[in-house]
Amino acid sequence: MMLKYREVDWQLIVAALLLSVIGILLVMSAQHYADSTFKQDYFQRQLIWLGIALIVFALIVHLPFRLYDFSAYLFYAFALILLILVLFAGTSRMGSTRWFSFGAINFAPSDLAKLALIFALSRFFAYTKLPTTSKRRLALSSLLMLVPVLLILKQPDLGTALVFPVLLFALWFWSGLSPVYLILILSPLVSLIAASHWIAWAVYLGLLFIFLFFCRPGTAFSAITVLANLATGTIMPLMWGRLADYQKQRILTFLDPGTDPRGAGYQIIQSKIAIGSGGLWGKGLLKGSQTRLDFLPERHTDFIFSVLGEEFGLWGGLLVIGLFAFIFIKAIRIAGRSRSKFVSNIVIGATTLLLFQFIVNVGMTLGFMPVTGLPLPFLSYGGTSLVLTWTLIGLIVAAGYRWQEY
C-alpha cells in the first residue's frame, strides 16, 4: 500500500503538528516550577507520547477503511466488555473506577469506547435501510449509544458520558435528519432549563406548540416531543436532589464562580485571571506568574489553555483557535467529498469528538462552561488523549487521501 504522498493533505497534518508542538511548550511551562520532581517529568513524557501517537497516526493512515467496516460491531462489543470489566478490575481514584493500571500507565476504556461508538454508529447509519425519520432507526441508534453511556455513568464519569449523546446527535444530523427534527429532539433539554421558572416554562411551551403547528412533523413524533418536554420540565426539580454534592456544586459554581472562590469556583476564577492578565501579547513563555507560582490548578491538563492565554496573550489564543478551526473545516470538507457514507460518518464522528472537547475545555477556561475535566486535544498533558487525538486525525487524513477510492 504505497501512498502517493503528494495527495495526502499535508496542510492538515502540519496544523496538527503545530498544535502538538505548542502543546509540548505549554506543558513544559506548566510544570517547569512544579514543586516535585515527579511532576517535572511531564514534559519528557509528553514528548514520548507524541512519538507514540505519531507512529499510531502513520499506521492508521495506511490502514484501509474496510478493516473498520468489517470489525466495527466486534470492536464495539469489545469496548463494552472492557467497560464492564473496569468496574470490577479497575483502580479507583477519587471516588470513581475509570482506569486499568499497568504500572505507571493508566488506560481508560471509555476512551476506546468513544472510538468504538464512532465506528458502530458510522456503520449503522451507513447501511441501514430504515428511513431517516423512522422511530426504529432513532431508537436503535439511541440504544447503541446508551449502553456504553450507562456503563460509563456507573464508574461514575459524567464528563466523558456527555460526549456520547453529542456524537449520536451529530451523526443523526449528518445522516440526513433535518434541522426541524434535530431542534425538536433538543427541545426537552431546553425545557429542563426553562423549567427553572414557571413563567419561562409556560412561554417556552407556547413557543413549542407554535413551532409544532408550523412544522407538523407527524403525530407520533409530536406526541413524544411534547411528552418529553413535559417530563423534563417536571422531573427537573426532583432530579436536582439526586445529584451528588460535587456535581451540584459544579453546576452552581459554573453559574457563579464568585460564590465559592476558595473551592470549586477557584479554578475558574484563577483561569480567568491567568488568561485576562495575559492581555494582547502575553507575559512570555515560562514567565506567567499565575502558572509559575502555582495559582493555576491542573494547569498541565484541564487548564492548559489558561497557560496559553497567560503566556502568549491574545495572539497565541487566536493562533491556536485558528489552527483548530482550520482542521475542523478541512475535515468537514473531506467528509462532504467522501463517496462512502461509512467513511464520511467516521470523519464527522471524529471531528465532533474533537470539536466537543475543544469547546467544553476552552469554554471552561474562559468561564462559560462548567468544570468537566475534558482534556484539550493536542495541548493537554495526557498520553491517552494525545494518542486518541492523533488516531482521529489519522482517520481524517486517511479519508481525505482515499476519497477517490470510495
Next chain:
Amino acid sequence: MRFGREKLSITERVRLAIAVVLLVVLVSLFGLVKLQIFQHRQLYQMSENNRIRVLPIIPKRGLIYDREGRVIADNRPSYTVSVVPVEEVRYRTLPQLSILLGLDTLHIRSRIQSNMVSRYQPAAVRRDVPFEAVAILEEQYTRFPGVTYQMERVRQYAANLGVESFTGYVGEISEEELQESGMNYVRPGNVIGKKGLEKKYDRILRGSEGTAYIEVSANGQIIGEYTEKPPIKAVPGTDITLSIDIDLQRASIEALDTFCCGGIVAIDPRSGGVLAMVSNPTYDANIFSGVIPESLWQAISSDTTHPLLNRPLKGLYPPGSPIKLLTLGAGLEEGVVTPTTSFKSCAGGYQFGNRFFGCWKPEGHGVLHAVHAIEESCDVYFYQLGVALGVDKLSHYMDLSGFGRPTGIDLPGEEKGLNPNSAYYDRRYGQGRWSRGLVLNNAIGQGELLVNLFQMAQFYCGLVNHGVVYRPHLVHMIHYPNQLPEIVAPELAYKLPFSPATLRLLNEGIRLVVQGEEGTARHLKNAFYSLGGKTGTAENPHGENHSWFVGAAPLDSVEIVVAAIVENAGHGSEVAAPLVAKIIDAYMLKKEGMKALMLAEDAQPEISEQ
C-alpha cells in the same frame, strides 16, 4: 436552505457543519477578547494581588525606665513552636516534639489541625516556649523534621515591685478600641496598651509599623522579597523615663504587703513627679503577655479583694482627719478663727441640734486652738469650725484645693471623687430636707466627701511647697529618636487659696503632729530627719475604719510627700503612719547614702603625681 422536514443535501450539511464550527470559533474569540482586552487591566491587577503579600514589620515597643535608668518595662522574646504539615515525618516529628514540649501527641495533632492555614505554612503548636526548648530545637533540628519556631516580642515588667499600678499592661486590640482609634495607626490583631502608661502613651511607645512586600505561591510558600517594591522601614517605639524610683517602689510594696488592701503614693512636691505608686492587692502584669490560663483569669476577676482595682487612681475614700488642714486653712482665710481662737471645750463630743457628734478621744481634749487642734486632731474643734464656715464655704475651699476634680495625673481613668455642696445635697435629699449638721462630718473628713490618693497627696504637696501645686505626673523624660531627650517640665497646676501666714501656720500643724509632745504620730519622731504629717481614721460603714497617714520630710525643705491608706485597718496612727515612716526612712537613707558616697569620694586623696 429550506427549513422544513426534508433531508438536507450534502452541500447543505457541509455548510451547516462549518457554520457550527464558526459559531464555536466566534464564541471562543468573544470570550478571549472579553478577558484579554476588556477586562485585562483588572485581571492583571488581580494576578499581581494573588502573588504579592503585604507583611507588617512590627517595631519594638518603647522601654519604660525609672528615674535612674533602671528598666521597669521592656520586651522579651517569645518563641512559638510550629509544625509545617507537609514536612512532618510520621512517627518521628510528633513523638519527639511531644517529649520536648511536654504535650501529648494527640494534643499537638489537634493544635496543628485547628491552626493550619495551608500544608506549606507553619501551624502554631505552642506559644511562649522556654528558651531551653528552643535551643534544643536549634541544635538537634534533625530530630524534629518539619518543626520550626518563630520569635515575637512580648512585653515584660519588673516583677514584685507593684509597677502594674502605673504601667498597666498591653493586649490585643478589641472591637471598641479599633472604632475609637479610627483605624489611623492600628490594625486588627495589633497589640495596644490597655491600662496605665501603656495606654496613655501608647502612640509614643508603639512606634510605627513598617511594611514588607513578599512574593508567595498559591500554597502560601514564601518565594522571596518582591523586588519591585522596597520595604517601608518600621520606626521603633520611643523610650520613656519616669520619675519613679524603684528603690522607693520596693520599699512601698514591701511595707504595704503585710496588709490586705490599700494604696500608697509618693510625690516630690518641688516638681509633682511621682516617686512611687502602689496598690495592694495587685497582680503580675506579665501574665497578660502570654496566654492567660482561664483558671487564673477567673481567680483574679472573682477575688473579693479586687486585685485589679487600682487604689491610688480609682479608690475613693473619705479623707478623714488629714482634711482638717484644709478646714483650718479655710477658717483662717475666712477670718472665722485666728491662730489663737478656741471654741467650746472638747469633752469627748459636741451636741448639735438633736445629735451628738463624738470626738475620737472620749475623754476629750479640753480647749485647743489652731495648730494644737491639728496636733491632737480634736474633732470637736473642727465640728465647731465647720458650723461656722458652712457647707458651701467649706466645699468652695475644697474645690480650690483640688478636691472633687481630677488631678490630671498622666494615667487614664482617674476617679475624681466627690466634693458635696448644698446644690449636691439639694439634689440628693431634696431641698430643705437635709440638715446643716452634715457639715460637721465634712469638716473632719467624713460624710459624703470622697477623695483619691493623688488628690490627698497633691494637697499636702501644695501645703509644704508654699502653696504651689505642681501637677502630679509620672513621665519625666521622653527619648525621641535622633534628638536630645525631651524633659517634661513641671506644670504649675494651681495655687492653694491660703495666704503665706496661713500656710506657715498649717505647716506648723503638720510639724507638731510628729514633733509635738501631744502629736498623734509622735512615735514616729526620730533623730535623723524631721518628719511631719497628719494621721487619719476614716470611718467605713462597711467594715473597720480605714487608716490614713500623709507624711512629709524633711520639714525645712520638703522633698517627699507620701500619702497612704490602709483599708479596714483601724487607727491611722497605728497602721498607716509607721508604714509611711518606713518609706520616708528609705528615701532619707538613700539620700544620706548617696551623700556619704559623694563625701567619701571627695575624701579620697587624689593620686598625686610622683
